[in-house]
Amino acid sequence: MKKQSWVFLVGLLGFVALAAFASRSYWMGGNAAAQAPQRPRAVSVTLATAERRQVPVDVDANGIVTPISSVALKSRLETTIVAVHFEDGAKVNEGDLLFTLDSRQIDAQIEQAEGTLAKDQAQLEGALRDLRRYTDLVAKGATTQVNLDNAKTQSDTLTAAIKADQAVIENLKVQKSYTQIRAPFSGRISVANVKVGNFVRPADVQPLAVINQMAPVYVTFSVPQRVLVDLREAMAKSGSRVIATIPGRQSSEEGKVAMVENAVDAATGMITVRGIMDNGNETLWPGTLVSTKLIIRTEESVVVPTIAVQRSQSGNFVFVVKDGIAKVQPVTIDRTFQGHSVISEGLSGDESVVTDGQLLLSDGARVEPRGKKAGA
Structure with a gap:
C-alpha cells in the first residue's frame, strides 16, 4: 500500500512540473511576440x-461715405414761402423747382423801373430832336453854339439815365429769380425745415433744406504711409481700386482712387485717401461707416x-x-x-x-x- 502511494506521489509531481514548464513557455512566447517591433501607425x-x-496687394481700413456735392438751400430775400414743391427725402433732379417765394413786391418794383425807363426814353427822343434842330440852326448862323452844346449834353445825360434804368430792371429780374429756388444738381433732399407761410430771410441760420449728391459719392479713409509710394505708382498706371462694404451686409461698391492727401499726419503716420464710387443703386449713404479695401496691385x-x-x-x-x-x-x-x-x-x-x-x-x-x- 505504501509503495503505491509513493508511485502516485512521484507521478503527480512530474505532471505538475510538466504543466509549469508548458505554462512558462507559453508566457515567454507571448512576451516575445508583444516585444517584437511593429510598423508605426500612419496619422x-x-x-x-x-x-x-495672382494675389492682390491690398490694405484694409475703415472709411466714411461723403457726398461729392452738398448744398444747404437758403433764401436770398426777406419774404414768405408760398409753395413747397417736393416731398421730404425725395430724389430730385437738377433744375427741379423746390420752393416758391412771394414776389409781389419785386414785381411792383420792376413795373416802377420800367415806367422810369419809358419816361427817360421819351425825354431822350425830345433831346435828340432838339439836337438835330440846333445843329441845323448853327449851320445857318441862326443860333449860338452854346445852345447846340446844351442839347448834346441833355441827350447824353438821358442816354446814360436809360442805361441806369435798364440796369435797375435787370437787377430786379435777378432778385425775382431768387423767388424760385431750384435744385442745383441731382441728389436727395432732406426734410423741408420751413413750410408754406413761413417768413424767411438771408440771415437765417437754419437752411430751408439740404441736398446731397448720391451718385457718385466719395469714400474717405486713412492708410499707413508705407503704402504711399506703391499707391502713387499704381495710380499713375490706373491700377488701384477701392472696394467699400457696409458692415454686416453683402452689398458693396467698387471704384477708384480719386485723391491722396498732400501731407502725412505726423501724429499718426497715416495719410488720407479718397475713393470715388458710382453708387448708381445708392448702396452707400452719406455718413455711413464702411469697411474699405484698397487694392494697390496684383502679383504672382x-x-x-x-x-x-x-x-x-x-x-x-x-x-x-x-x-x-x-x-x-x-x-x-x-x-x-x-x-x-x-x-x-x-x-x-x-x-x-x-x-x-x-x-x-x-x-x-x-x-x-x-x-x-x-x-x-
Whole structure:
C-alpha cells in the first residue's frame, strides 16, 4: 500500500512540473511576440496644395461715405414761402423747382423801373430832336453854339439815365429769380425745415433744406504711409481700386482712387485717401461707416490655407507631405488674403501641406490622407 502511494506521489509531481514548464513557455512566447517591433501607425491628415497664383496687394481700413456735392438751400430775400414743391427725402433732379417765394413786391418794383425807363426814353427822343434842330440852326448862323452844346449834353445825360434804368430792371429780374429756388444738381433732399407761410430771410441760420449728391459719392479713409509710394505708382498706371462694404451686409461698391492727401499726419503716420464710387443703386449713404479695401496691385505669389501655418518659438512653419512622410518646412508669411496666407519664402508651389491633424505630427511622421483607412 505504501509503495503505491509513493508511485502516485512521484507521478503527480512530474505532471505538475510538466504543466509549469508548458505554462512558462507559453508566457515567454507571448512576451516575445508583444516585444517584437511593429510598423508605426500612419496619422490621418487633411491635405491642400500650395498654389502659385495672382494675389492682390491690398490694405484694409475703415472709411466714411461723403457726398461729392452738398448744398444747404437758403433764401436770398426777406419774404414768405408760398409753395413747397417736393416731398421730404425725395430724389430730385437738377433744375427741379423746390420752393416758391412771394414776389409781389419785386414785381411792383420792376413795373416802377420800367415806367422810369419809358419816361427817360421819351425825354431822350425830345433831346435828340432838339439836337438835330440846333445843329441845323448853327449851320445857318441862326443860333449860338452854346445852345447846340446844351442839347448834346441833355441827350447824353438821358442816354446814360436809360442805361441806369435798364440796369435797375435787370437787377430786379435777378432778385425775382431768387423767388424760385431750384435744385442745383441731382441728389436727395432732406426734410423741408420751413413750410408754406413761413417768413424767411438771408440771415437765417437754419437752411430751408439740404441736398446731397448720391451718385457718385466719395469714400474717405486713412492708410499707413508705407503704402504711399506703391499707391502713387499704381495710380499713375490706373491700377488701384477701392472696394467699400457696409458692415454686416453683402452689398458693396467698387471704384477708384480719386485723391491722396498732400501731407502725412505726423501724429499718426497715416495719410488720407479718397475713393470715388458710382453708387448708381445708392448702396452707400452719406455718413455711413464702411469697411474699405484698397487694392494697390496684383502679383504672382505662393498661397496656402492659413490653417496650414503653424507657429513655434523659431517661427512659422508648415508640414509638407512627400511620399507619405511629413516634414517640417519653415516659411515666411508676407500677408493674409481671404483665408489664405501669402508665402514669401519656404515654398515654391505645388507642395502638399497639412491643413488638419498637425497636433499628432512630428518631423518625419508617416501620414495618410484623410479618406483612406489610416495604417492600412
